[in-house]
Amino acid sequence: GESVGLHLPTLSVQEGDNSIINCAYSNSASDYFIWYKQESGKGPQFIIDIRSNMDKRQGQRVTVLLNKTVKHLSLQIAATQPGDSAVYFCAETFSGGYNKLIFGAGTRLAVHP
Amino acid sequence: GAVVSQHPSRVICKSGTSVKIECRSLDFQATTMFWYRQFPKQSLMLMATSNEGSKATYEQGVEKDKFLINHASLTLSTLTVTSAHPEDSSFYICSARDPAASGGQNTGELFFGEGSRLTVL
Numbered sequence A: 001g002e003s004v005g006l007h008l009p010t011l012s013v014q015e016g017d018n019s020i021i022n023c024a025y026s027n028s029a030s031d032y033f034i035w036y037k038q039e040s041g042k043g044p045q046f047i048i049d050i051r052s053n054m055d056k057r058q059g060q061r062v063t064v065l066l067n068k069t070v071k072h073l074s075l076q077i078a079a080t081q082p083g084d085s086a087v088y089f090c091a092e093t094f095s096g097g098y099n100k101l102i103f104g105a106g107t108r109l110a111v112h113p
Numbered sequence B: 001g002a003v004v005s006q007h008p009s010r011v012i013c014k015s016g017t018s019v020k021i022e023c024r025s026l027d028f029q030a031t032t033m034f035w036y037r038q039f040p041k042q043s044l045m046l047m048a049t050s051n052e053g054s055k056a057t058y059e060q061g062v063e064k065d066k067f068l069i070n071h072a073s074l075t076l077s078t079l080t081v082t083s084a085h086p087e088d089s090s091f092y093i094c095s096a097r098d099p100a101a102s103g104g105q106n107t108g109e110l111f112f113g114e115g116s117r118l119t120v121l
Helices: none
Strands: A010-014 A020-025 A030-036 A045-051 A055-060 A062-065 A072-077 A086-094 A107-110 B004-008 B010-013 B019-023 B034-040 B044-050 B067-071 B074-082 B090-098 B109-113 B117-121
Touching: A010 A020, A020 A107, A030 A062, A030 A072, A030 B010, A045 A055, A045 B109, A072 A086, A072 B074, A086 B010, B010 B019, B019 B034, B019 B090, B019 B117, B034 B067, B034 B074, B044 B067, B074 B090
Parallel strands: A010 A107, B010 B117
Antiparallel strands: A020 A072, A030 A045, A030 A086, A055 A062, A062 A072, A086 A107, B004 B019, B019 B074, B034 B044, B034 B090, B067 B074, B090 B109, B090 B117
């Protein structure tokens, strides 16, 4: 569903720790999910994606987990670095490709040295 | 990789004037582009889907007469905010789908522009 305008929750972590950012999606028909990173004043940057026929996908330092039963998505960042500080959004879309890409509320990740 | 460029990156205008924002796909052809609006500390909200050679499809609650979208070529979509008011001040972001990014399949990868910050005085 559409994201509701709320203040962004913040996740604070120490440099080197692992980060887990969670997202709940609303449409059980969504079959493609993407995590984006957005730095201040910039557009979203693609991080990793996953299709609904998978429950886990790994990239470089990042892992996305998908639990379709509870409509939950998570992004795990290993060995978090100061450069990872940004706002992270999950996005969902429906079958047929990129029709409507609906963004979640977002989480601000603050990495402290 | 594919690049989507927006212009201008920042614009300040007086209330009542119109502002045009351009979105270009620099190294691929995009039959479909999307326009989002983002208020401070909030998420991206889809405004409309821009289709090359046809009318844009607007999301519920988005005034099509206020936010004019033109997708005249395969590499350019424009968003014109007409008779802008202070409440239209926002970060406008476009995205474009590169069908070739996934071997021509319908999914493709979605590339975002750097956004255009509009401030209406």
